[in-house]
Amino acid sequence: MSQLVIGVTGINASDNPAPGIGVAKSLKLDTDLDARIVGLAYDAMEPGIYMDWFIDKAFMVPYPTAGHEALVARLLYIKATYGLDVVVPTLDSELPFYIQARDELEQIGILTYLPDKKQLSLRDKQSLPRLAALAGVEVPGQAIVTNHAELTHAVQQLGLPVMVKGPLYSAHKAYTQQEAMAHFSTVVAKWGYPVIIQKLIQGDELNVIGVGDGEGNDLGLVAIKKMNVTGLGKIWTGVTVNHGELLEATRRFVKATRWRGAFEMECILSNNQVNLIEINPRFPAWVYFATGVGVNLPAALVRQAIGSAVSPSETYPAGQLYVRYTDERVCDMALFQNMVTQGESL
Amino acid sequence: MQIQDTQGRLSQLAVNDEGFAFDPQTGESFTLNDMGRRLVQALAAGDALDEIVDVLAERFSMETREVRADVWDFIEQLRINNLMGAES
Numbered sequence: 172m173s174q175l176v177i178g179v180t181g182i183n184a185s186d187n188p189a190p191g192i193g194v195a196k197s198l199k200l201d202t203d204l205d206a207r208i209v210g211l212a213y214d215a216m217e218p219g220i221y222m223d224w225f226i227d228k229a230f231m232v233p234y235p236t237a238g239h240e241a242l243v244a245r246l247l248y249i250k251a252t253y254g255l256d257v258v259v260p261t262l263d264s265e266l267p268f269y270i271q272a273r274d275e276l277e278q279i280g281i282l283t284y285l286p287d288k289k290q291l292s293l294r295d296k297q298s299l300p301r302l303a304a305l306a307g308v309e310v311p312g313q314a315i316v317t318n319h320a321e322l323t324h325a326v327q328q329l330g331l332p333v334m335v336k337g338p339l340y341s342a343h344k345a346y347t348q349q350e351a352m353a354h355f356s357t358v359v360a361k362w363g364y365p366v367i368i369q370k371l372i373q374g375d376e377l378n379v380i381g382v383g384d385g386e387g388n389d390l391g392l393v394a395i396k397k398m399n400v401t402g403l404g405k406i407w408t409g410v411t412v413n414h415g416e417l418l419e420a421t422r423r424f425v426k427a428t429r430w431r432g433a434f435e436m437e438c439i440l441s442n443n444q445v446n447l448i449e450i451n452p453r454f455p456a457w458v459y460f461a462t463g464v465g466v467n468l469p470a471a472l473v474r475q476a477i478g479s480a481v482s483p484s485e486t487y488p489a490g491q492l493y494v495r496y497t498d499e500r501v502c503d504m505a506l507f508q509n510m511v512t513q514g515e516s517l
Numbered sequence: 518m519q520i521q522d523t524q525g526r527l528s529q530l531a532v533n534d535e536g537f538a539f540d541p542q543t544g545e546s547f548t549l550n551d552m553g554r555r556l557v558q559a560l561a562a563g564d565a566l567d568e569i570v571d572v573l574a575e576r577f578s579m580e581t582r583e584v585r586a587d588v589w590d591f592i593e594q595l596r597i598n599n600l601m602g603a604e605s
Contacts, residue, residue, distance in 0.1 A: 375543055396544025412544040440543060443599050489541030490531060 175206045176254035177473060178246070178281075181261035182210040182219025182226060187403050190261035192218075193459035194469040195225040200462060201470035209255060215510035221500050223516075228253055231514040235268045243272055246281055257282045257476050259469065261453050263339045266291060284476035285432045286383075286452055293428055294450040296336060296367045303447040305427040306420040308438070310447050313369040322355050323348065325368040332371040337362030342404065344371060369448070374441030376400075377414060379421045380454065380461050382468045382475070383430030390471040391484030392421055393461040395493070406457050406495070411464055413489040417445050424450070433458075433472055460493040526600050528561040540600070552577060556591055560601070 177198055181189030195208045210219045210226035213234055220229040230249050233241045249255045258281055260269045269276075270285050277283075294302060296313075303310035314325035326333055326348055335354035336342045341362055345351035351368070358366050381392040394417055399408035421436050435455040437448040454469065461468050466484040474481045509517050531539045536549035538557065549557060552573060559569045566588070574584040595601040 375545070377544070398544070410539075410544045410546075412541055414542045490539050 175204055175256050175473070175477070176209060177204075177206045178209040178211050178249065178255050178258040179226075179261065180211045180232075180259070180265055182212055182217050182222075182229070183214070184218040184222070186401065187405060188456040190454040190456045190458050192222065192225060193456060193462075194259055194261055194454055195219070196459050197462040197467050197469040198473060199225055201467055204470055204473065206473070207254070209249060209253060210516075211249075211258070212510070215507055218500070220510055220516055221502055221506060226516075229510065229516040231510060235265050239268065239272060242268060243275060246276065247279060250279065250281060255281050257284075257473050259283075259454075259472065260285070263451065263453060266452055282476045284472050286430060286434075290428055290430060291452055294434075294452050296338065296449065297365070299447060299449070302424065302428075302450060306424040306436075306447060308420045308445040308447045311370040311372045311439075313367055315365045316355070316368055317364045317366070319352065319355070322351060322366070322368065326351050329368060329370045334367075334369040334371050336367040336369060338365060338367070372439045372441050372446050372448075374439040374446070376448075377412060377417055377438050377440050377445075378455065379417060379436040379438070380434075380458060380468060381421060381425065381436070382433050382472050383425045383428075384475060384481075385429055385431030387426040387429045389422060389425045389483065390475065390481055391461070391466040391468055392418055393464060393466050393468075393487050394418055394421075395457070395460060406493070408495070409457065409460060409493040411460075411487060411489050411491045411493075414440070414445075420445055420447075433468065457493065461487070463493070464488060464491045527557065527595065530557060530561065530600070532557055545598070552587070553591060556588060557595075560592075560595075 179191045179195050181191035183189045184192045198204060198206045198208060207227045208225060210229035211232045212220050212229050219226050232245050246255060260266060269283055270288055270291060273283055297315050300310050312329050316322045316325050332344055332346045333351060334342050335345050335351055335358055337358040339362060341358050343354035345354050355366055376397045377394060379392055379394045382390040384390055394412050394414055395409045396412050397406045397409050401407055417438060433454040435451040439446045439448055464487040466487050471481050506517060526542060529541055532554055536554040538549055539546045555573060570581055570585050570588055574581045592601060
């Protein structure tokens with residue numbers, strides 16, 4: 172196989188890490204892919220730009236809000252000057268663009284492996300009850316609100332405590348009506364409407380990562396329990412688990428939706444019952460955990476994108492520990508300067 | 518009398534010699550003292566309760582009555598944690 176150039180977004184390895192570095196690390200581990208990784212950054216200070224042992228070359232790209240043409244033009248420039256065969260977008264906000272531009276990008280030789288528009292809309296937070304029914308699991312009561320009156324009513328109906336969630340990002344626990352109000356304002360200011368109010372289910376947070384092949388099968392699943400999370404709710408320590416019912420529910424979801432691409436299923440196990448909290452249509456930031464236990468999902472996704480044979484990963488060991496840590500990097504200022512002035516790394 | 522192992526979860530527990538136990542289904546982990554470890558391993562193996570009590574009483578030089586009470590307390594904890602079902 173000739174050397175592939177793979178673009179990866181979300182290389183912001185900060186206290187709120189994006190999945191890009193985990194994806195890049197996983198792709199580098201698959202030596203048969205022989206991949207060069209292009210980091211697609213939105214800010215010159217994204218740490219991944221400076222992690223040249225995973226990211227071979229970095230380019231600034233315009234935010235999706237800059238419009239379709241601007242991003243396509245930038246990707247075309249990257250393809251022409253450095254090469255770009257596949258893009259793995261890892262951020263929720265980018266997905267509508269990449270899904271819409273799929274055929275156009277394919278025509279210029281840039282492949283993706285993503286759900287289609289219909290599948291993407293299925294996992295909207297508003298559609299959660301329908302998705303839970305497809306997966307055969309429980310779902311916490313929830314309401315969609317757009318103003319304070321609806322919020323007050325929703326909290327009274329659901330009962331406290333509740334989670335206050337943005338349409339794409341952000342989730343806050345509220346134990347009082349006042350707290351719910353405050354979180355509502357914060358979420359709206361940052362992420363806009365609507366806001367999802369969800370009954371808070373107490374229990375263990377179990378998540379599943381996987382890739383669907385678009386035909387109703389998965390290319391590998393790994394379930395984990397978050398043992399320790401940061402103040403932002405991001406996993407810091409976790410352990411692999413083998414919860415039969417959870418994995419079966421995930422397979423039902425993949426089969427029913429004929430899911431295409433990466434996903435993360437977030438669940439709470441309460442009184443031995445699986446409650447679906449959310450499905451993310453992309454890799455989670457802890458994607459490398461699965462790679463570390465032998466299920467390299469980013470590599471499987473890229474192989475699927477380029478039409479190469481993929482052997483589904485059937486099993487993984489339970490009881491494997493995941494620990495994050497912080498690290499530092501010192502490098503010449505010229506790297507940063509070049510990103511700012513030229514829009515690409517040296 | 519035997520105690521039912523709910524969905525085989527007790528027998529799935531990974532218990533090491535130091536008494537560290539890991540439930541591969543839920544990711545829960547906990548530590549057991551020597552008696553707890555022996556009790557979990559005996560229950561997972563499907564040993565009869567009377568036999569377990571006798572073995573533990575002899576091993577720890579305790580009264581059978583006392584061990585039986587401890588064992589029931591412990592089994593109640595396992596039930597609370599969904600690791601054991603009802604007696605059969």
